[in-house]
Amino acid sequence: MPSPMEPFKAVDGSGLIVERSTPIAVHPEHETPGGVLFLTSIDQVTHIVVSTVYCFERSNENAVDVVKQALSKVLVHYYPLAGRLARSSEGKLVVDCQKKPGVPFVEAVIDCDLDSLGDMSYLHPDVLGKLVYKDLTTQNMPEAGPLLTAQVTKLKNGGLILGIALNHCMSDGISAIKFINSWAEIARGKPLSVIPCHDRTILKPRIPPQICGPYDDFVQLSDVSNLTVLYEKEQMVHRSFHFDSEKLAAVKKMATAGGQAKRSITSFVALAALVWRTRSMALKMKPHQQTMLTIPVDFRSKLSPPVPNGFFGNAVVFPCCLCNTGELIDEPIASTAERIAEAIERVNEDYARSRIDYLDTYRFQEFALGTLLISSWTKLDYGSSDFGWGEPRQFGTGSLPAKSCLFMRGWKNKKDVVVVLSLPFSAMKTFQELLQG
Known part of the structure; x- marks a missing residue:
């Protein structure tokens, strides 16, 4: 296949000067429901803060006020975001909607324009830290922290960056984008096109639980390749690799070689097969090391009746592919792609309900280093996040955990895919060489 472009190395933020205002708390414009919001067993797993940035080439003079006022209005509909996490009598996370500390909102100015920041698909931690506000007073007590923060940063030449930090237990990517787009609609003076649904009890576990296979998804991997030592010893390096339409076509051709595929192989599946195999080789996993690929799959349409369109929460499960590293590396990429496509196809109502029951019964166990989680953000509808200036x-x-990989849309051509992952220094060097070989 053609070699990928040189990997993009995130520009650090050492030269960027940002001036921030003191955070103010934005509250819902009107009275909102109190009480406690139930969080599902899937929500309990995703208790991490995810930071995102939305970069606009231009804005209005009153852009900050427009965004802030629209936030107050949209929080009437998305009122749980103004609350805080608490623990139920069973020790599970819930959202306390009675107390409403509000959403910390920060106004900022930075001494550069959008062009000088370059590719923003994956940001260096120093840059991200200047564009997204995080409440440092609760950094060591994440449960006490805000569920959402917002920072509006004005740039030279009229550009603007909206930085968001959102606790993942409140929403998956699909729900998060719907919230942002609702916020943008209100900023433009439009009514909400989607009314949020906060009833998460539709995803309650069954009593008694009904847990079914495939049980490979529940396997805990042993570290027979000393991966833990490698990750502790070496510096972690983040890189992103750009695949244009020509390179994606070449990867897909490899993944469908032989023409005897039992099912349709998408570009996502083909690229996931390549990345999983290459990462396993770069980490020098032993042939008998078990390795697992897991992929978030949206199950909203799989349930009967389907999950409501406005559902605000997490509605994804993580089907897995499990095999020995030697088997993965020796088999054609087309065979690996078949494994992945088959795993995705397994997701139906029984599968989703079983996973909800499993997580409620046994709780989530952290993925081993032999696991790779690939999440695709290429289809998230951030193009509708128009606050009035395009x-x-x-x-x-x-935000990228060590065992995760993101597929993101190209910033110059939306049909391109940017693959973002982190690896120990030596493994990243090998990963890059293998991709370019």
Whole structure:
């Protein structure tokens, strides 16, 4: 296949000067329901804060006030975001909607324009830290922290960046984008096109639980390749690799070689197969090391009746592919792609309900280092996040756990895919060489 472009190395933020206002708390404009919001067993797993940025080439003089006022209005509909996490009598996370500390909102100015920041699909932690506000007073007590923060940063030449920090237990990517787009609709003076649904009891576990296979998804991997030592010893390096339409076509051709595929192989599946195999080789996993690929799959349409369109929460499960590293590396990429496509196809109502029951019964166990989680953000509808001065030119993040990989949309051509992952220094060097070989 053609070699990918040189990997993008995130520009650090050492030269960027940002001036921030003191955070103010934005509250819902009107009285909102109190009480306690139930969080599902899937929500309990995703208790991490995800930072995203929406980058606009231009804005209005009163843009900050427009965004702030629209936030107050949209929080009437998305009122749980103004609350805080608490523990139920069973020790599970819930949202306390009675107390409403509000959403911390920060206004900022930075001494650069959008062009000088370059590719914003994945940001260096120093840059992200200047564009997204986080409440440092609760950094060591995440449950006490805000569920959402917002920072509006004005740039030279009229550009603007909206930085968001959102606790993942409140929503998956699909719900998060619907919230942002609702916020943008209100900023433009439009009524909400989607009314949020906060009833998460539709995803309650069954009593008694009904847990079914495939049980490979529940396997805990042993570290027979000393991966833990490698990750502790070496510096972690983040890189992103750009695949244009020509390179994606070449990857897909490899993944469908032989023409005897039992099912349709998408570009996502083909690229996931390549990345999983290459990462396993780069980490020098032993042939008998078990390795697992897991992929978030939206199950909203799989339930009967389907999950409501406005559902605000997490409605994804994580089907897995499990095999020995030697088997993965020796088999054609087309066979690996078949494994992945088959795993995705397994997701139906029984599968989703079983996973909800499993997580409620056994709780989530952290993925081993032999696991790779690939999440695709390429289809998230951030193009509709128009606050009144056009759609974002770029959308990005900087939140990436060590065992995760993101597929993001190209910032110059939306049909391109940017693959973002982190690896120990030596493994990243090998990963890059293998991709370019």
